[in-house]
Amino acid sequence: MYFSLGKVALITLLAGLANAAPKGHADQKKLLSWDEAYSKAEALVSKMSLEDKVGMATGSGWGLDNCVGNTYAGNSTDFPSLCLQDGPLGIRFADNATAGPAAITTAATFDRDLMLKRAHYLGKESYGKGVNFQLGPCLDIYRGPYAGRAWEAFGEDPYLQGVAGALTVKGIQSEGVIATAKHFILNNQELNRHTSSSNVDDRTLREVYLWPYARVVEEGVGSVMCSYNRVNHTYACENEYTINTILKGELGFRGAVQTDWFAHMETVQSAKAGVDIEMPASIISPCLTRVPGAHWGPNLTQAVKDGKVSEDRVTNMATRIAAAWYKMGQDKDFPETTLRSFNRSEAPTVVVMDDHAKIVREVGAAAVVLLENDDNILPLNEEKLSKIALIGSDAGPNPDGLNSCADQGCDNGTLAMGWGSGAVDYPYIVTPKEGIEKQAGGSIDITYSYDDWDLVKAANVASDADVAIVFSTSDSGEEYIVVDGNVGDRNNLSLWNNGDELIKAVADANQNTVVVIHSVGPVLMPWIDHPNIKAVVWPGLPGQETGNSLADVLFGKVNPSGRLPYTIAKKEGDYNVKPSNESDVNYIEKLEVGYKHFDANNIEPLYEFGYGLSYTSFKYSDLKVKTTKKEDALVKATVTVNNDGDVDGAEVVQAYIGFPESAGEPPKLLRGFEKVFIKKGKKSKVSFTFGKTELSIWDQEWTVPSGEYKLYIGASSRDIRQTATFSL
Ligand SMILES: *[C@@H]1O[C@H](CO)[C@@H](O)[C@H](O)[C@H]1NC(C)=O
Ligand SMILES: *[C@@H]1O[C@H](CO)[C@@H](O)[C@H](O)[C@H]1NC(C)=O
Ligand SMILES: *[C@@H]1O[C@H](CO)[C@@H](O)[C@H](O)[C@H]1NC(C)=O
Numbered sequence: 001m002y003f004s005l006g007k008v009a010l011i012t013l014l015a016g017l018a019n020a021a022p023k024g025h026a027d028q029k030k031l032l033s034w035d036e037a038y039s040k041a042e043a044l045v046s047k048m049s050l051e052d053k054v055g056m057a058t059g060s061g062w063g064l065d066n067c068v069g070n071t072y073a074g075n076s077t078d079f080p081s082l083c084l085q086d087g088p089l090g091i092r093f094a095d096n097a098t099a100g101p102a103a104i105t106t107a108a109t110f111d112r113d114l115m116l117k118r119a120h121y122l123g124k125e126s127y128g129k130g131v132n133f134q135l136g137p138c139l140d141i142y143r144g145p146y147a148g149r150a151w152e153a154f155g156e157d158p159y160l161q162g163v164a165g166a167l168t169v170k171g172i173q174s175e176g177v178i179a180t181a182k183h184f185i186l187n188n189q190e191l192n193r194h195t196s197s198s199n200v201d202d203r204t205l206r207e208v209y210l211w212p213y214a215r216v217v218e219e220g221v222g223s224v225m226c227s228y229n230r231v232n233h234t235y236a237c238e239n240e241y242t243i244n245t246i247l248k249g250e251l252g253f254r255g256a257v258q259t260d261w262f263a264h265m266e267t268v269q270s271a272k273a274g275v276d277i278e279m280p281a282s283i284i285s286p287c288l289t290r291v292p293g294a295h296w297g298p299n300l301t302q303a304v305k306d307g308k309v310s311e312d313r314v315t316n317m318a319t320r321i322a323a324a325w326y327k328m329g330q331d332k333d334f335p336e337t338t339l340r341s342f343n344r345s346e347a348p349t350v351v352v353m354d355d356h357a358k359i360v361r362e363v364g365a366a367a368v369v370l371l372e373n374d375d376n377i378l379p380l381n382e383e384k385l386s387k388i389a390l391i392g393s394d395a396g397p398n399p400d401g402l403n404s405c406a407d408q409g410c411d412n413g414t415l416a417m418g419w420g421s422g423a424v425d426y427p428y429i430v431t432p433k434e435g436i437e438k439q440a441g442g443s444i445d446i447t448y449s450y451d452d453w454d455l456v457k458a459a460n461v462a463s464d465a466d467v468a469i470v471f472s473t474s475d476s477g478e479e480y481i482v483v484d485g486n487v488g489d490r491n492n493l494s495l496w497n498n499g500d501e502l503i504k505a506v507a508d509a510n511q512n513t514v515v516v517i518h519s520v521g522p523v524l525m526p527w528i529d530h531p532n533i534k535a536v537v538w539p540g541l542p543g544q545e546t547g548n549s550l551a552d553v554l555f556g557k558v559n560p561s562g563r564l565p566y567t568i569a570k571k572e573g574d575y576n577v578k579p580s581n582e583s584d585v586n587y588i589e590k591l592e593v594g595y596k597h598f599d600a601n602n603i604e605p606l607y608e609f610g611y612g613l614s615y616t617s618f619k620y621s622d623l624k625v626k627t628t629k630k631e632d633a634l635v636k637a638t639v640t641v642n643n644d645g646d647v648d649g650a651e652v653v654q655a656y657i658g659f660p661e662s663a664g665e666p667p668k669l670l671r672g673f674e675k676v677f678i679k680k681g682k683k684s685k686v687s688f689t690f691g692k693t694e695l696s697i698w699d700q701e702w703t704v705p706s707g708e709y710k711l712y713i714g715a716s717s718r719d720i721r722q723t724a725t726f727s728l
């Protein structure tokens with residue numbers, strides 16, 4: 001009693017002294033080049049003892065410090081312990097920090113500007129809390145729709161994933177925080193992730209899974225995390241071929257490779273393969289029961305003394321870590337770490353949210369994919385409406401309380417992120433109910449039914465409203481939490497919490513039914529042909545401002561311009577990849593991932609990759625193409641896009657390449673996109689440049705195949721508006 005009172009008093013006192021967040025320094029300072037960073041790092045590390053270098057490469061243990069991982073400072077007076085913290089969409093285990101949109105939702109904006117703005121605030125917040133390494137972006141390709149963690153990354157297409165990943169790295173690092181691209185590599189399902197082997201041929205590896213890593217390495221990413229799974233039977237964190245030969249050799253990665261948490265299983269082979277940091281390890285308390293101590297720490301020192309690992313390799317580990325630290329300018333005035341993970345309540349309160357909620361709201365609205373809009377039922381016209389019904393638990397708050405489920409491991413109330421280490425605590429959430437109430441104005445009556453199982457009440461509430469908006473969800477996450485029997489990966493592609501029945505009951509009762517689905521990925525829609533379902537709205541996982549973003553689109557403040565970053569199939573069997581329960585997970589679909597499978601096999605999806613409606617319409621004309629001899633601009637194209645509808649709006653102009661037949665590629669590959677805002681009645685000229693990167697295939701090396709190419713310009717992967725051919 002006495003102690004707990006004392007603690008409360010202390011926390012209150014500290015909260016009262018809330019500090020303003022230290023500002024990211026990036027805007028004042030250019031990052032160092034790798035060469036500059038390496039010369040400083042080499043000078044520093046050359047003075048270190050073997051023990052100190054080993055300390056830098058080894059974590060100090062899970063739960064023993066205030067971050068999910070900390071490097072050990074050793075006895076060196078020159079080099080601090082560095083803080084590593086999840087995750088891709090915010091700061092895990094943090095208060096007073098923003099809980100923004102998931103990567104999959106950010107991808108749906110197809111908006112480079114917003115991708116970068118989001119990355120800047122992510123970097124600023126991590127910097128403000130004293131986080132040296134942010135554990136993101138996640139670049140796991142959405143190989144199949146069941147993958148539990150796919151919402152943490154940017155979808156099924158490597159080009160989109162590469163653009164979004166590189167912009168995310170750019171924004172985070174320019175704020176002085178080291179970004180960590182993960183999970184390297186072929187970590188595309190949760191099932192058996194610690195034991196199974198992902199087996200893939202060289203070409204598929206390069207063209208699909210490695211592609212986004214190549215883009216973030218070009219952007220200067222400071223760290224890459226090796227994954228839990230095996231690759232061709234060798235653990236990803238012991239794999240000389242993927243780490244040394246490909247990542248550090250072929251791609252020229254100069255930062256530090258860190259292990260995923262507890263993915264490190266021995267001392268010598270990982271060091272030889274090119275791992276630079278063991279996480280979270282436990283250099284201080286090697287005998288904790290939960291944590292198997294450190295495979296490095298004193299054991300790595302011994303391995304060097306025994307001649308099993310060269311000291312040069314350990315020097316290289318420390319140099320890479322120090323180089324990333326110098327490159328991001330962390331040697332100068334880096335803020336003290338003030339996270340309170342693991343209940344370290346003694347840290348001062350630091351509020352880093354600033355006005356980032358505005359960006360969250362903007363990304364959330366820009367990511368809304370409008371799938372259907374019959375009779376132009378949307379945007380809702382406030383003048384003509386007197387009653388709106390809101391139905392489904394996804395419209396309201398978590399009845400058990402905000403953040404009542406650790407790492408968001410439940411599907412209670414509105415869904416705005418998946419679960420696992422990639423989830424964060426919400427500082428608050430604006431539910432769809434609150435967002436809609438705020439924008440509906442006083443004259444509209446709003447009625448509710450939250451109970452997903454009470455179909456009678458749902459139908460009653462829906463029946464006398466002008467418009468019935470029915471909400472449902474589908475969730476997934478990381479395998480260490482099981483939600484409704486889903487061990488991370490999704491058991492099925494159906495809606496949760498009785499969603500299909502609820503939607504049918506509402507649609508039977510109201511002829512102006514609008515369906516809103518918050519989902520980690522595609523779902524089956526057995527009700528899609530119901531004549532009373534006039535609109536289907538797809539906001540993804542928007543984070544804390546979810547209700548405001550949604551209402552912005554429903555009431556027409558924002559004209560929807562989100563596009564699907566994955567394919568929604570008509571039926572489950574149309575997808576070609578399910579999590580495999582075999583010890584060998586063979587990537588036999590090769591290049592046919594996502595829409596490429598649907599295109600190659602003439603399967604019509606329900607909604608294709610790149611699809612999304614607008615409140616206006618766009619006309620494409622005048623495609624012009626020319627070829628040059630410049631390697632970074634082999635082909636240039638322009639197209640004119642005209643907003644010929646009644647309202648201003650943004651269009652996502654997409655460019656797909658059809659390779660010469662002899663190249664053996666799927667029919668079309670996304671190789672460019674531009675989001676352009678065009679006022680009604682106006683037009684805009686959109687340009688694309690395709691260089692060696694965009695036009696190469698992997699054939700022992702990256703080569704541009706000769707022959708006749710097709711260029712498809714369109715509003716989605718199947719809504720092609722202009723076509724041209726060119727020869728290389
Ligand atoms: C730090 O120095 C102390 C005292 O010299 C020594 O016992 C300890 O092993 C050193 N720790 C590391 C990680 O080198
Ligand atoms: C910081 O977060 C704590 C915990 O959520 C909350 O109680 C407090 O009000 C926040 N402080 C500020 C200044 O926002
Ligand atoms: C996996 O094995 C295949 C077939 O032996 C080989 O072609 C490929 O290079 C290997 N890939 C990796 C990443 O080890």
Ligand SMILES: *[C@@H]1O[C@H](CO)[C@@H](O)[C@H](O)[C@H]1NC(C)=O
Nearest residue numbers: 266267292293294295296299
């Ligand atoms: C460290 O080395 C000791 C002695 O060889 C061994 O017993 C222990 O299992 C090793 N620890 C780890 C975590 O590898």
Ligand SMILES: *[C@@H]1O[C@H](CO)[C@@H](O)[C@H](O)[C@H]1NC(C)=O
Nearest residue numbers: 063093340341342343344406
């Ligand atoms: C913090 O303490 C609470 C209550 O003891 C516990 O449930 C929770 O797991 C702790 N959190 C961490 C991250 O250790």
Ligand SMILES: *[C@@H]1O[C@H](CO)[C@@H](O)[C@H](O)[C@H]1NC(C)=O
Nearest residue numbers: 399400409410411412483484
């Ligand atoms: C919240 O989620 C948990 C875990 O899935 C579940 O057991 C609980 O019943 C849910 N609470 C409500 C009010 O739905």
Ligand SMILES: *[C@@H]1O[C@H](CO)[C@@H](O)[C@H](O)[C@H]1NC(C)=O
Nearest residue numbers: 484491492494495496497498
């Ligand atoms: C699909 O999984 C969800 C979540 O576990 C469950 O609520 C639903 O009943 C399942 N649907 C089908 C058709 O199996």
Ligand SMILES: *[C@@H]1O[C@H](CO)[C@@H](O)[C@H](O)[C@H]1NC(C)=O
Nearest residue numbers: 191192487489579580581582
């Ligand atoms: C995978 O196989 C194991 C062993 O046969 C079985 O216990 C488990 O239920 C299976 N899991 C899935 C998701 O199929």
